[in-house]
Amino acid sequence: MPANEKLKEKIAHLPHKPGIYKFFDEQGIIYVGKAVDIRKRVSSYFNRSTQHNKKTLKLVSQIRDIEFTIVDTEADAFLLENNLIKQYQPKYNILLKDGKTYPYICILNERFPRVITTRNKKNDGSRYFGPYPSGTAMYVVLDLIRTLYPLRTCTYNLSPENIAAGKFKVCLEYHIGNCKGPCEALMDETEYNANIAQIKNILSGNLSVAKSYFKEHMAAAAAEYQFELAHKYKTKLDMLEDFQAKSTVVSNTLTNIDVFSITSNEQCAFINYLKVMNGSIILTQSLELEKKLDEDDADILASVVVQLRQEFESTSREVISNIELQLPLDNITVTYPQIGDKKKLLSLSLKNALYLRKEREGRQEKNKELSGQRELRVLETLKKDLRLTELPRxxxxxxxxxxxxxxxxxxxxxxxxxxxxxxxxxxxxxxxxxxxxxxxxxxxxxxxxxxxxxxxxxxxxxxxxxxxxxxxxxxxxxxxxxxxxxxxxxxxxxxxxxxxxxxxxxxxxxxxxxxxxxxxxxxxxxxxxxxxxxxxxxxxRDAGTLKTELTDIKGIGPSTADALLQKYRSVKKLRDLTLDELSAEIGKAKAAILYAHLHAPVEGKQV
Structure with missing residues (x-):
């Protein structure tokens, strides 16, 4: 059975149910899509060819097989599509190109916990914060923590028995003030864990606990005339407030929010994501995605929202967007603020997306300009080398x-x-x-x-x-x-x-x-x-050979051969046609003769 006939038969038996569908070429999966009604959606690719752009027509021409999976709800289809795209990375789906692992700040599950960086998240009882979109963003936070709190960096097993036995000696970090020497019992576990508790708050985006702690201790030290100690607390408090001033955009009244904005041109979409906790932006990511099938902004952004929320482990229940967005996900609210603090956040996100677009388009224009200058230089050289009177444009x-x-x-x-x-x-x-x-x-x-x-x-x-x-x-x-x-x-x-x-x-x-x-x-x-x-x-030459092959068939004349060649170009394409399709082209009688010839068993071949 010809390939297109097999596809028609498959489409006719697709269910009228929600789910995902997969298109295959000879090598594997080339596209994954979701649908409320699988049969209607898949049929639309083949029944509305005049409405499709060139990219979609090219996709359809490469489809050799179709598979589907039924799910219970549209939300399930949405999530399954996203997971399959990440798993198979089909060439006609929009993909997040990074494919890299992002860094975390980890508070290890040990006595006197160390605070380290890692790209490998394990289920070992340690506490992980992030992921961070870049090492730079992560180290800004980490440097603040290490400046505010004395933490150990050694890998010693600081069990009570080992410390009591005096197995360890303080290192250089103790002498320069970066560690208080828990290895020699110079800092007790309660004080150390109190610092760790504040670090967890800071890494969670809640700076108020640490600020209150430094304020109280600064006031207590000043009341006891310990002005040098009070100044140390004041310095740390200033550092926290300076960090918060750079991070806070609007107000501390905002809870956990994800902010997404999108702008696009014919070739690419430009997206910005802000992850907000307690009024502070703790993560920002800008992306440029190449359009594969002339997708609209809403479809692109919906897919990216799910992928980025999973990538950066967002638990927020509110998503702010600059365009109308259909997210068939439970307990997720999409809002489009017009005024207030949320509008300021959205404006900031869109400003970043527009900046990325302007920068990319500006770079392309500059590259064109540089390319034009190079080509002009080559033409000037050619004019000189060939002794021409005019520039050979x-x-x-x-x-x-x-x-x-x-x-x-x-x-x-x-x-x-x-x-x-x-x-x-x-x-x-x-x-x-x-x-x-x-x-x-x-x-x-x-x-x-x-x-x-x-x-x-x-x-x-x-x-x-x-x-x-x-x-x-x-x-x-x-x-x-x-x-x-x-x-x-x-x-x-x-x-x-x-x-x-x-x-x-x-x-x-x-x-x-x-x-x-x-x-x-x-x-x-x-x-x-x-x-x-x-x-x-x-x-x-091939057309001449093919024409001769067709005209050698008794009952197929030159005019019929010419008409078929002009439209189909090769025997393979003619062989893929059904008898009905051939009949529509050249009539039933000639179609029967040609179809029988094209599908006759090859001599010596088992059938």
């Missing part, structure tokens, strides 16, 4: 192709401002030349090309490059003379063997430095013209 290159005189064709490629202008490429079927005569073929195609430009009053190029030696260059010059435009356009030939550049009427070739950018440009032109001609020649 438009260059056209000609090449012939035939195989033992069969199917002679030619090509012309056009470069504008040093770049291929593929809309101006041209193929030529040789019409006036019999046999393998490259010289006469060159005369014909140059004549046809520039007679047409003259007839249509189109501008001529500044440089013509002929792929060949003196003979082909001479025929191109003759064509230009006969058209009356020789002298208006510079023309040169390039010989493949030694990369020699020939001028009309000059017996000695020009040798350009092999490393020269101008020679590389001419080589690119020549190679592109050769590729374009060879591709056309092969397709024409």
């Amino acid at each position: 438009q260059i056209e290159c000609f090449d012939n192709s035939n195989f033992q005189g069969d199917n002679p064709v030619a090509s012309m490629v056009c470069f504008k401002n040093g770049k291929p202008s593929k809309k101006d490429y041209r193929h030529f079927n040789i019409k006036t030349v019999v046999g393998p005569d490259d010289f006469a073929s060159m005369y014909e195609i140059v004549t046809r090309r520039y007679r047409r430009l003259l007839d249509e009053n189109q501008p001529l190029p500044q440089l013509i490059v002929i792929d060949g030696g003196k003979g082909q260059l001479g025929m191109a010059v003759k064509a230009l003379r006969d058209l009356g435009i020789y002298g208006q356009v510079a023309v040169v030939g390039i010989a493949k063997r030694l990369e020699e550049i020939f001028y009309p009427g000059d017996s000695l070739p020009l040798y350009i430095d092999k490393k020269s950018e101008s020679l590389k440009l001419i080589q690119r032109l020549r190679n592109e013209a050769h590729r374009f001609a060879i591709t056309f020649h092969r397709s024409k």
Whole structure:
């Protein structure tokens, strides 16, 4: 059964239930989608082809199999789709590209706990905070903690027995004031654990407990005239308030919130995520995602919200967004604030997303500008090397192709401002030349090309490059003379063997430095013209072979073969058609003959 017939049969038996569907090509999964009604959603890919963009049409053309999974609710489909995308990373789904592990701050499960950094979260009883989007963001918090609180960094087993036995001695960290020496019982466990409790509050985004602690101890020290100690507490309090001032955006009345904003252009979406706890932004992440199937902003952001909340272990029940968002998740509220502190947070998030977009687009424009400057420099070099009177902003290159005189064709490629202008490429079927005569073929195609430009009053190029030696260059010059435009356009030939550049009427070739950018440009032109001609020649030769194969079938004439070839191009594509599809193209009688021929068992092959 043909592949498309199998797909139609599968689609006809898909359920009208919520779930996910997977599209496969020959290698594996290429797309995962969710649906409230699986059959309706999958059918839409095949029944509304005129409404799809090029990317979606390309996806559909590659589908060879479909699988589905039924779930209970739309929310289940939403989450399952997200998990499968992360697992299989299909090429037509939008993906978060990082794929990296993010760092955590870990308070180890041990006596006199150490505070360390790690990228490996374990189920070992330790307390993990994060993950942080970057090491820089994490170390800002870690440096604050280590400045405020004296913590041990050694790996000793500080059991009561080991300490009592005097197994350890204080290290340099004790002498410079970074540790209070619990290894020698110089700091008791109660005081150390009190510091750890405050550190946990700070890492959770709650600075008020630590601030209250420093305020109380500062006041108590001052009341006892211990002004030096009071100043130490005052310094630590100032550090906390300075840290909070840099982190707090609006007010301490806000609880846990996730803020998402999105802006996009035709190619990419730009997203910002702010994780807010107790009025402080504890995490910010900006992303640029390439669009795969012209997805709208709501679909992109919904997928990213789930992925980032899982990645950064968010437990907030409120999501703020700058666009309407459908999140079929339990206990999650999406809001779109218009005023107040939440609006300020949303504005800040959108400002970051817009900045990322502006920066990326600005960089692209700069790259284009730099590329334009480089191309202008190459053209100036080419003008100098070839001693041209004009800057060759438009260059056209000609090449012939035939195989033992069969199917002679030619090509012309056009470069504008040093770049291929593929809309101006041209193929030529040789019409006036019999046999393998490259010289006469060159005369014909140059004549046809520039007679047409003259007839249509189109501008001529500044440089013509002929792929060949003196003979082909001479025929191109003759064509230009006969058209009356020789002298208006510079023309040169390039010989493949030694990369020699020939001028009309000059017996000695020009040798350009092999490393020269101008020679590389001419080589690119020549190679592109050769590729374009060879591709056309092969397709024409294959079409001739295929046409002969079709017309050799009794009952299939040349006109029928031509019509099928023009639309389907290959026997493989014809073989994939059903009998009904063939009948719609050429009628039932011819379709039956052709279908029987295409699907006949090959001699000697087991069936």
